[in-house]
Amino acid sequence: MIVLNSSDGATFEVEESVAVQSQTIKHMIEDNCADTSIPLPNVNGVTLARVLEYIKKHAEAKDDEEGLKSFDAEFVKVDQASLFEIILAANYLDIKGLLDLTCQTVADQIKDLTVEEVRAIFNIMNDFTPEEEAKLRNDHAWAFE
Amino acid sequence: MSEKSLKSSPPWSVLSLVANHLDPKTLIIASCVCKSWSICMSSDHLWKPICSTLYPSLCNLRAANLAVPYRRLYNLGCVSEKLRLQKPLKPHLSLDSIIFAIDVFNGNVCLSTTIKPGNQLVVDKSFLFHFDIDADLGNGHGDPSVAIEALDSLRVTWNVVLGGLRSVFTMMDCKVKGSFVLGQEGWFSQELPQSGCCSSGDASGLVADLRLGLRQSGGKGMVERISVGVLSILSWRYVCIDDALRYLQHFLLPC
Numbered sequence: 001m002i003v004l005n006s007s008d009g010a011t012f013e014v015e016e017s018v019a020v021q022s023q024t025i026k027h028m029i030e031d032n033c034a035d036t037s038i039p040l041p042n043v044n045g046v047t048l049a050r051v052l053e054y055i056k057k058h059a060e061a062k063d064d065e066e067g068l069k070s071f072d073a074e075f076v077k078v079d080q081a082s083l084f085e086i087i088l089a090a091n092y093l094d095i096k097g098l099l100d101l102t103c104q105t106v107a108d109q110i111k112d113l114t115v116e117e118v119r120a121i122f123n124i125m126n127d128f129t130p131e132e133e134a135k136l137r138n139d140h141a142w143a144f145e
Numbered sequence: 146m147s148e149k150s151l152k153s154s155p156p157w158s159v160l161s162l163v164a165n166h167l168d169p170k171t172l173i174i175a176s177c178v179c180k181s182w183s184i185c186m187s188s189d190h191l192w193k194p195i196c197s198t199l200y201p202s203l204c205n206l207r208a209a210n211l212a213v214p215y216r217r218l219y220n221l222g223c224v225s226e227k228l229r230l231q232k233p234l235k236p237h238l239s240l241d242s243i244i245f246a247i248d249v250f251n252g253n254v255c256l257s258t259t260i261k262p263g264n265q266l267v268v269d270k271s272f273l274f275h276f277d278i279d280a281d282l283g284n285g286h287g288d289p290s291v292a293i294e295a296l297d298s299l300r301v302t303w304n305v306v307l308g309g310l311r312s313v314f315t316m317m318d319c320k321v322k323g324s325f326v327l328g329q330e331g332w333f334s335q336e337l338p339q340s341g342c343c344s345s346g347d348a349s350g351l352v353a354d355l356r357l358g359l360r361q362s363g364g365k366g367m368v369e370r371i372s373v374g375v376l377s378i379l380s381w382r383y384v385c386i387d388d389a390l391r392y393l394q395h396f397l398l399p400c
Contacts, residue, residue, distance in 0.1 A: 122178075
């Protein structure tokens with residue numbers, strides 16, 4: 001069993017065979033940095049718990065494609081802020097499947113939207129001048145058809 | 146699904162990671178959201194694989210100019226593809242705005258003048274620039290007939306006039322080619338000049354074509370039918386009306 005410490009001091013136990021889905025943790029174990037526990041200062045407790053939920057499920061039900069698909073679909077039904085945290089954690093921990101899943105979810109949210117709609121979802125201020133924006137749109141007219 | 150309520154922009158690192166999963170169209174839309182997104186979404190590392198997959202030869206242009214971003218090369222590829230598919234623009238002229246004026250001369254004597262407004266021309270079902278016109282007789286030039294022996298010295302002019310007499314283009318001014326067939330039909334043909342602004346080489350590749358059909362009586366012939374058209378030298382077929390109008394507009398309309 002491996003012990004993981006989140007940034008806010010929470011502790012989690014997980015089997016080594018499951019934990020090595022994270023390339024980062026895998027390398028730390030190989031390099032003998034995992035004597036007592038592995039500190040993960042970039043991931044908070046709540047997020048780490050979710051990540052562990054993902055990798056545990058993907059270890060147990062490895063061959064159940066259908067089951068994993070529906071698990072993944074449910075897994076990403078979280079608020080935006082949490083989704084971003086999971087993306088950052090998946091990137092830091094180098095868990096490819098989780099990173100692809102979460103990034104694709106955000107990507108799917110913004111494709112086929114207009115510029116204004118994207119701004120609305122993320123509450124972004126448009127800091128272009130009208131001329132700058134018009135030039136961008138004109139230069140790439142094919143994207144707006 | 147996560148509620149689309151107002152939240153804040155993803156952190157830069159999340160944006161970069163998500164950008165790897167976006168298609169070119171979404172990348173462009175995302176670039177227009179705000180300046181920081183624009184920088185993130187135009188990165189070479191994003192556009193290089195996209196550009197090399199779709200337009201590998203354009204990527205080689207970077208050998209000449211390393212500063213060109215991959216996004217710009219991709220954009221060039223897209224725009225050029227669209228241009229290749231573009232159909233020619235509709236002509237600014239229409240048959241309604243032009244008038245044909247066809248004169249038949251015997252030496253310096255004008256035998257007949259036929260004026261035909263474009264909207265009275267009979268258009269064939271293939272929309273070719275080829276029209277059969279009945280000659281105007283009795284338009285005050287005196288005797289419109291000509292002796293059979295003199296047929297081969299007939300001269301024809303075909304002018305196209307822009308309605309309101311705003312401009313004129315002379316399609317042809319020439320004598321008959323060969324001789325009148327059986328004294329009944331004469332063929333007139335003259336190469337058209339190149340239009341200047343968008344033609345290549347020395348020639349327009351077009352020919353003005355006119356046939357006079359005569360009616361004979363008592364050793365004399367009278368012009369009865371006129372057939373006019375514009376032929377392409379390449380295909381030796383009549384061009385379509387739109388192509389002919391696009392040619393004529395160079396001469397009849399101010400550039």
